[in-house]
Amino acid sequence: MKGMHRSTGRSIRDDVSYPDHLYQSIHDILSTLIGTRLCRREYGSIVPHLIDEPCNEFTQLKLMNASATALIRFEPRIKISQVMVSQSADTPGYWEFTIAGKQLSSSGDQPFNQIHLIGAAA
Template sequence: MTGMDARTGRAITGQAHIEQSVADILFTPLGTRLARREYGSLLPELIDGPVNPVMRMRVMAASVMALARWEPRIQVNQVDFGSTGIDGGAVLELQGERTDGPRAGTVFSMRLPATHGRGTA
């Protein structure tokens, strides 16, 4: 699948397109897309909460649920959420497999700062 790079406007494909799509899905608040109010995830609502075991579980569940619904090219097998140890920052780590075409079964891994989309990514 070919898409457009959100920063450069150029064509983007493969893993780079999936990574951009995943970030867009996870950091788009529910209800903010006019034609697709259910697009996005609960992650933006959780980011500023206290980092504790309950919040970690909510972040991981919100991530898996949103990606299962909106990104058919991947299957998430593992999610981790924790502190970066720098300025109270947090990071979301995803691992799984691609499910699309000739890349099906290929392992992928992503690491996203929890501040993505808030001007600091």
């Protein structure tokens, strides 16, 4: 898939070895609160709503559920097998999301593993 980088405005495309567009898409889904897109009210996740909840195991489970549900719904290029969420040791106030699974492509399924930091300034 081909698209535009959200920060630089340059063209990006997916490559099996370095899926830039997919990384940007996953981060966008996880950091967009449901109901904030004008033409796509159902797009996004409730992850931004959960970020400020207490840092405990219950919140961690809610974040894993919310992220997996949103990615299954809005990102057809991946098949998720595992979502791990932990508090970032390096950056206080951020959660570290590790998404693992398979990247689906016309040339065959490839292993997929990405880490995303989502927090107050996501």
